[in-house]
Every structure is written in structure tokens, then in C-alpha cells.
Amino acid sequence: MTSSSADAAKAVVLRWLGPAWSEGDYAVLPECIAPNATIRFLAGGEPRPYGPTQAEAHIREARARVSDYRYTVHRLVAEGDTVVAVTTFGGVHDRGPITTRAGAVVPPTGRRTAIAEVLVCRLAGGKIAEVQYLLDGTQLPQQLGVAPHAGAS
Numbered sequence: 039m040t041s042s043s044a045d046a047a048k049a050v051v052l053r054w055l056g057p058a059w060s061e062g063d064y065a066v067l068p069e070c071i072a073p074n075a076t077i078r079f080l081a082g083g084e085p086r087p088y089g090p091t092q093a094e095a096h097i098r099e100a101r102a103r104v105s106d107y108r109y110t111v112h113r114l115v116a117e118g119d120t121v122v123a124v125t126t127f128g129g130v131h132d133r134g135p136i137t138t139r140a141g142a143v144v145p146p147t148g149r150r151t152a153i154a155e156v157l158v159c160r161l162a163g164g165k166i167a168e169v170q171y172l173l174d175g176t177q178l179p180q181q182l183g184v185a186p187h188a189g190a191s
Contacts, residue, residue: 044116047116047161048114048116048121050070050164050165051114051121051123052114053066053070054066054093054166055109055111055123055125056109058070058097059097059101059108060107062101067094069165070166071088071093071165071166072166072167073089074089075089075093075165075168076167076168077092077096077168077169078169078171079172080170080171081172085168088169102133103134103135103146104130104131104132105132106130106150107127107128107129108128108129109127110126111125119161120158120159120160121158121159121161122156122157122158124154125155125157126152126153126154126155127152127153128151130150130151131147131148131149131150131151131182133146136178136182138175138178138182138184138185139175140179142184144179144184147182149183150181151177151178151182152181153173153177153178153181154174154177155171155172157169157171158171
């Protein structure tokens with residue numbers, strides 16, 4: 039990957055995380071996400087469809103529960119057809135209930151959340167074709183006050 043193609047690939051991922059996720063500008067999704075894209079949690083699960091329509095539904099669902107939703111990119115690395123982003127996402131949980139991975143339904147708490155995440159994005163034709171992500175599922179329940187923090191007794 040040349041420097042200019044690496045920069046272009048990074049720009050696509052930043053456009054997805056910035057305007058789409060952080061600002062709710064869903065019109066950019068067809069420019070960033072391939073129609074047949076997939077998304078998969080790296081710790082398990084099968085790839086799911088994640089074209090622009092599915093991506094918009096996913097983003098709208100997350101933003102509906104949290105105000106001031108933001109992605110912060112801490113590191114962005116591109117090699118070959120892949121961009122890896124080390125990020126933090128979150129906001130204020132004040133709009134709607136959140137269901138944790140354990141199935142607990144948590145009504146709005148007013149708490150600010152910040153969840154660390156690693157995204158591995160494979161690009162094809164200048165668009166994101168595959169997203170794999172990894173995050174610690176204990177962070178959200180801990181930050182919402184429904185699970186003890188690590189090391190707490």
C-alpha cells in the first residue's frame with residue numbers, strides 16, 4: 039500500500055467513524071460502506087450483513103440511547119487492504135434503555151460511558167467491505183453501575 043492509498047483508506051474509516059457515527063450523518067454511508075459488507079465480533083459470532091442500510095440502522099440504534107455520542111480515534115494503522123483503528127466510543131446514557139451482553143436491560147442512567155474498542159476494517163474498491171471488532175463486554179455494565187468493576191470486592 040502506497041502512502042497515498044494508505045491515507046485514502048484511513049480517510050474512508052475516519053469518514054465512517056466521524057460523520058456517520060459521531061455526527062449522525064448517514065448520507066456518507068454509501069460512500070464508505072460496500073453494499074455487501076459484513077461485521078463480526080472477533081470474540082465469537084458469525085459475520086452479519088453490514089451494508090449502508092444495516093450500518094445506518096445499527097448507528098441509529100446506538101445513538102438513540104446515548105446523547106453526545108462520539109468515536110475518538112487514538113491510533114489508525116493501514117497495511118495492504120486493512121485499516122486498524124484503536125478507538126473509544128460512548129456518550130451520556132440518557133435517552134433509552136441499553137441491553138447488556140448478559141441480557142440486563144438498563145434504563146437511562148445519566149452516566150457518561152467510554153468504551154475501548156479495536157476495529158479491523160478490510161477495504162475493497164475504496165469502501166469498507168468487512169468490519170471485525172473487539173471490545174471488553176464488561177466495560178459497559180460497569181460504567182452503567184450494573185456490574186462491579188474489576189478488582190472490586
